[in-house]
Amino acid sequence: MDGEGQVQPAQAERWEILDGGKRYIFHLRSGLQWSDGQPLTAEDFVLGWQRAVDPKTASPFAGYLAQAHINNAAAIVAGKADVTSLGVKATDDRTLEVTLEQPVPWFTTMLAWPTLFPVPHHVIAKHGDSWSKPENMVYNGAFVLDQWVVNEKITARKNPKYRDAQHTVLQQVEYLALDNSVTGYNRYRAGEVDLTWVPAQQIPAIEKSLPGELRIIPRLNSEYYNFNLEKPPFNDVRVRRALYLTVDRQLIAQKVLGLRTPATTLTPPEVKGFSATTFDELQKPMSERVAMAKALLKQAGYDASHPLRFELFYNKYDLHEKTAIALSSEWKKWLGAQVTLRTMEWKTYLDARRAGDFMLSRQSWDATYNDASSFLNTLKSDSEENVGHWKNAQYDALLN
Incomplete structure (x- = not known):
């Protein structure tokens, strides 16, 4: 991708789009090498993509190939098909053919994501699961x-x-x-x-x-919090809505984080072709929203004598801590909620999230490609990012 977000030839010097957008043929450049001097071939892409969807590899981005609608990717991830049935094959050392289940207009932009990079088959053959240790790794980038x-x-x-x-x-x-x-x-x-x-x-x-040294650029990113729908109190939609209504997004975006846009949708407004909207209830004065939220909590069984209690979970970083403090203060002020803060280092935080060891967890998503579906797919029932386990069959069908 260039500085304007446009697809540029890299390891492929050219490509063809056939069958109404369901088949791509990529022609690799001559003389591509790994850093150890071994040739980089189309088979390295095939192996990399097969490993990405193989349940044995347990890649956190296995679903990415299913989102790209690469033939049989979803079935392989679900354990219902063999990795060799994935819609990618090397017709010779420099030609890669990809078959999709349906046309995906932004497919070539998805190829810039590391999940679809090649892997060195010769190193994996030699070192097995230890191929990615620093002493064994080889590279094909700059x-x-x-x-x-x-x-x-x-x-x-x-x-x-x-x-x-x-x-x-x-x-x-x-x-x-x-x-x-x-x-x-x-x-x-x-x-x-x-x-x-x-x-x-x-x-x-x-x-x-420092005039001239600061660069401010738009970022395809959303910061949000995930409710764990499999645990009380957030298995109750009334409780979730009460918290949603009483977040001062403008305050957090501008005063706590600075130079951020208040989020009214999961997809940020900078995404190509997307037009953001604001739900009517978020346009109401905070006093009205607080009244609505208190009514919802009362229906759910919470009041001053039985306050809402929960834990807010985030990974260690100064801005994440400031945001968590601001949110907990707002919910205490408006709803009398008693919020406990819990923080962890990045790796243990990720492990805890995947294990469902949280009630309300900070989450962030940077677009893997410039389309709204990159954000919307994170909430599909089978998405690895859907750690809160929200499920809606109609939503899934619309994205498919």
Whole structure:
């Protein structure tokens, strides 16, 4: 993808779209190599895609190929078909043929996501499940891993075997593990880093003190919270609606996070072809929304003598903590809710979410491609991201 979000040839020099958009033939460039000098072939793509949907691999993005409607992907993920039946095949070393179950207008944009990258079949054949250990990994991008110090930094160096290495300007890139934007900004000011996120609240001051150095770009992202519908109290839609009604989205977007757009839909307004809307009830004054919410909680059996109690779960980061505090304060103020905050490091947070070990959990989604379906698919019944287990057959049918 280029800087304007348009699909560009990369490892494929050209492609053909056949059968009304249900079949794609990709022609790979000549001379593609892995970083160890071994040739990169169409079979590496076939193996990568088959591994992605194979239940034995347990990829968290297995459903991505089903969302792309690649032939038999959904059946394979569900354990109802063999991986060899996936709609992708290498007709020779440089030709990849993909068959879809139905036309997908944005299919080529989906190919920029790492789940559909190739894997080195020769390394997997040699090392098996250890193929992805740093000492065994090979690469086909602009950089290769040079050093990885857990929770500290990752260092990557230029890959001389990369297909466009002559245009790779940087010789080395170092990524630092920082748990808040303030630290990153302070290190930038000290000349210790070249690029970092900045605290949103300091942006006006940064624009004055560092003119020309700040870049503000739209991001295809939504920040939201997931109810666990399999546990009380959020198995009751009245409780869920009460909390939904009493969130001051403008306050959190502008004052807590800064430079954010209040979310009235899961899909952000910057997504191509999408027109956001605001539900009538969110346009009502907060006083009316609070009255509606209190009535719903009373119907559900909660009042001052029996207040709503629950735990709000988020991964460790300064802005996530500020958001959680703001939300819990609002719900206590408006509804008398007693909210306990729980935070974890990223990996344990993900594990807990997947295991359903939460009541209300922070979640974020960055578009994997520029279409509303990237966001909407996260709430399908079979989506790996649907950790709250919301299910609606009509919703699923519309997306299919």
